[in-house]
Amino acid sequence: MYLLGYDIGSSFVKASVIEAETGKLVAAASAPSAEMPMIAHQPGWAEQEPAMWWENAKAATRQLGQKINLKDVKAIGISYQMHGLVVLDKNRQVLRPSIIWCDSRAVGIGEAAFARIGKEKALSHLLNSPGNFTASKLCWVQQNEPELYAKIDKFMLPGDYLAFCLTGEVCTTASGLSEGILWDFQEEQPARLVLDTYGISPELLPAVVPTFAPQGGVSATVAAALGLTAATPVAYRAGDQPNNAFSLNVLQPGEIAATAGTSGVVYGITDRRDYDPASRVNSFLHVNHAPAAPRYGTLLCVNGTGILNSWLRKNTASGLGYEQMNQLAASAPVGSDGLVTLPFGNGAERVLENRQPGASVLNLNFNNHTQAHLLRSAQEGIVFALNYGVDVMKTLGVQPKTVRAGDANMFLSPLFGEAFATITGATVELYNTDGAQGAARAAGVGAGLYKDTSEAFRSLTTTRVIEPNAALRDAYEQAYVKWLGCLERML
Numbered sequence: 001m002y003l004l005g006y007d008i009g010s011s012f013v014k015a016s017v018i019e020a021e022t023g024k025l026v027a028a029a030s031a032p033s034a035e036m037p038m039i040a041h042q043p044g045w046a047e048q049e050p051a052m053w054w055e056n057a058k059a060a061t062r063q064l065g066q067k068i069n070l071k072d073v074k075a076i077g078i079s080y081q082m083h084g085l086v087v088l089d090k091n092r093q094v095l096r097p098s099i100i101w102c103d104s105r106a107v108g109i110g111e112a113a114f115a116r117i118g119k120e121k122a123l124s125h126l127l128n129s130p131g132n133f134t135a136s137k138l139c140w141v142q143q144n145e146p147e148l149y150a151k152i153d154k155f156m157l158p159g160d161y162l163a164f165c166l167t168g169e170v171c172t173t174a175s176g177l178s179e180g181i182l183w184d185f186q187e188e189q190p191a192r193l194v195l196d197t198y199g200i201s202p203e204l205l206p207a208v209v210p211t212f213a214p215q216g217g218v219s220a221t222v223a224a225a226l227g228l229t230a231a232t233p234v235a236y237r238a239g240d241q242p243n244n245a246f247s248l249n250v251l252q253p254g255e256i257a258a259t260a261g262t263s264g265v266v267y268g269i270t271d272r273r274d275y276d277p278a279s280r281v282n283s284f285l286h287v288n289h290a291p292a293a294p295r296y297g298t299l300l301c302v303n304g305t306g307i308l309n310s311w312l313r314k315n316t317a318s319g320l321g322y323e324q325m326n327q328l329a330a331s332a333p334v335g336s337d338g339l340v341t342l343p344f345g346n347g348a349e350r351v352l353e354n355r356q357p358g359a360s361v362l363n364l365n366f367n368n369h370t371q372a373h374l375l376r377s378a379q380e381g382i383v384f385a386l387n388y389g390v391d392v393m394k395t396l397g398v399q400p401k402t403v404r405a406g407d408a409n410m411f412l413s414p415l416f417g418e419a420f421a422t423i424t425g426a427t428v429e430l431y432n433t434d435g436a437q438g439a440a441r442a443a444g445v446g447a448g449l450y451k452d453t454s455e456a457f458r459s460l461t462t463t464r465v466i467e468p469n470a471a472l473r474d475a476y477e478q479a480y481v482k483w484l485g486c487l488e489r490m491l
Contacts, residue, residue, distance in 0.1 A: 002026065003449070004064075004073045004228075005440030007240065008053050008080040008158050010100060010262055011035040015060035016436035017068060020444055023459030025437060029063035031056040039097055044104040044347060044356060047097035050086050053158065054165045061226045070227040075235045076166065076218070077443030079435040080159030082179045082239035085137040088170070090153040096145070098158060099137045102263070102303055104348035104356055106136035109143070110181075111354070113197050119277075125184050126191060127275040127283035127296070132348050134180030135191075139198040154206050159237045167216030167234055172206040178285040179239050185273055185283075188291055211287045212236055212446035235446030238287045240435055241265045242297055246287050247438025248404040248431055249457045251295070256403045256426075260410030263346070264305030264386050268298045268398035280351045280392045287442070288453070298398050300389035301350055304343035304359060305382050306409055311345075312378055316371065326413040329375035334419075334472055335479035336373045338363045340486045341381030351389040352491065362486050376415065383419040384483040390424055400426040406434050407463045417466045423476045428466040 001021065007014040014030045036056065039047040064070060083101040088094060099105070113136065114122055114129040122129055130136050134157065142149045156164070157180065160172045177183040177190055182205075184191040195202055209215045217231035224230075238246065245257035245267050256268040271294050275283055286295040309322070317325050344352065345359030361377070390400055403420075407430040410416045421428045441456040450456040 001449070002068065002073045003075050003077070003440040003444045004070070005077045005436040005438065005443060006057055006079065006162060007435035007439060008057070008078070008162055009240070010038065010048065010081050010102070013053055013056040013060050014434065014436040015057065015064055016434070016440055017064055017073065018437055018440045020074065020449055023441065023456070027064050027067040028436070029060040031059035031063070038100070046100050046103040046347065048100055049097050050094050050158070050161050053162060057162060057165070058226060065227040071229050073228055073232055075233050075443035075447035075449060077236035077439030077441070077446065078159045078162050078234065079238060079240050079243035079439040080157065080162065082157070082241060083133050084158040085134050085141070085155060086158060086161045087141065087152045087155045089151045092164070092170070095148055095151055096141070099140070102347040103137065104132055106140045107132045107348050107354045109139050110136040113194070116197055117193060121193070123275045123277065123279070125186050125193060126181055127185050127273065128181050129279040130181050130194060131279060131350065132354060135182050135194050135198060135200070138200060142198070142200070152204055155204050156206055157239070159239070160206060163215060163234050163237055166218050166222055168219050169216030170206045171209045171215055173211045173237060174208055175211050175238055175242060175285040175287055175289065177208065183285060211238060212442065214447060233447050236439060236442035238442070241267050241299055242284065242287045243435050243438050243442070244406070245269065245297060246442055247406070247433050247435055249453070249460060250404055251286070251288050251453060253295070256398065256400050258403045258405040260305050260382070260405070260416065262305065262307045264302040264382060264410070266300045266386060266390055266393065266400070266403070268393060268400070270296050270298055270397060272296070272397060274396050276392055276396060278353055280353060281389060281396070282350065298393055298396055300386065300393055302343065302382065302385045302389065303346035303349055304385070307346050308343045308359065308378055308382060309410065312375060316374065322412070325375050326415060328372045329379055329413070330415045332370070332372040332376040334475040335482070336377035336380060337368055338482070339369050339373045339377040340483050341377040342487055342490060343378065343381045343385055351385070351392065355491070357490055360490065379410070379413060379416045380419055380479060381483065382410065383416065383423055384480050386420065387423045387480065388484070388487070400424050402427045402429060404429045404431060406430065407432050408434060418469055418472070419476060421466045422468045422472055423480055425468055427468070429462050430464040430466070431460060432463045433460060
């Protein structure tokens with residue numbers, strides 16, 4: 001008996017199958033072979049075609065079908081890039097490319113709505129300002145593409161769209177609405193104050209279904225095309241960061257997850273309905289939230305993380321793989337001999353109050369600095385940006401003593417892991433799991449194949465543990481102070 005999980009990223013669609021009884025990974029695939037493109041008609045814009053996600057999900061599924069019998073899949077879970085906007089007409093056709101997470105066009109719209117609603121009311125009900133999230137992106141369409149907007153029958157998030165492609169059902173979750181700043185935390189229902197402020201009809205909202213539950217069955221047409229069994233339930237969906245936390249069994253207050261892919265995230269669980277007055281970090285409903293047992297995810301995001309490393313590889317490290325880049329970076333000293341990188345080159349940064357300063361490399365000396373210094377400075381700059389946000393999270397009661405992360409992406413760099421552990425003071429536990437595997441486990445919970453989450457995680461074990469390096473603590477703190485000074489001057 002198998003469980004299938006999908007993870008729709010902005011670069012790839014990943015699919016994993018685990019054996020339900022043991023929790024072991026039996027097959028994995030991803031598509032396309034090269035990164036999916038983004039559409040950027042203007043600086044600060046980022047769009048993708050939803051049909052591209054579906055085509056790559058199908059391609060990854062067919063790869064799995066060459067390895068195992070997909071008829072044995074009993075439930076499907078979906079993880080997806082957060083905050084995106086997909087709009088459908090009454091014939092269930094996509095009306096325009098998706099405005100995705102790193103698109104910054106709606107910053108001003110969100111700021112104006114925040115002022116109209118009022119800071120105290122907005123933060124007490126939404127735990128966030130409307131910001132540059134899904135609701136604001138929909139309002140941008142309303143203001144700038146009114147003829148297209150008039151054709152919208154339903155809007156949804158990227159994971160809702162993949163579930164629709166599989167099942168034909170249009171629905172979403174409370175956790176998903178919270179990530180779009182469309183959930184009222186006091187009323188425990190969709191946020192009418194946001195809809196009313198933007199003049200958005202509640203009829204455009206999809207039906208709200210539980211995060212863990214059968215949410216629709218795979219259609220006969222899709223099942224025949226992909227080798228699945230018709231009516232197999234889609235039993236879970238969640239945004240990539242709440243799902244990453246679930247993948248690492250981060251479900252209870254005080255537990256913390258991290259990831260360092262295209263963007264970098266630290267995500268802590270609390271039972272406190274609290275917020276940052278400057279909205280530099282965000283609070284969402286966690287996947288296991290219930291009114292009687294509240295669980296909120298406090299999320300710090302730095303957009304410019306792995307994308308900076310990828311940019312360096314493409315543009316300055318020709319011929320080098322990531323492992324070689326990591327080794328070269330480690331050959332430079334802590335602090336990169338004064339070279340400072342501010343990694344904010346991937347859209348509006350929430351932790352900087354939605355500013356878009358762009359990335360910067362400062363203090364470059366042509367006589368002293370080498371490629372190794374540049375590569376190390378980039379990794380340190382990402383770690384310092386994350387630590388800057390962690391300091392904000394501490395004001396909300398999130399104390400990073402132990403952080404769990406997948407043994408992947410930037411955490412594959414020993415330098416990155418050591419720097420992160422040392423500057424935050426947290427022990428880092430790494431696990432051989434990912435978002436697609438987590439979505440598969442969650443599908444087992446949602447379909448009732450596991451009695452509870454503890455059963456779903458009985459096979460999850462650590463691959464590595466990284467302790468803070470006490471010998472380098474002072475050097476990293478001095479480098480962070482220098483980095484912080486550069487950031488403050490830039491701001």
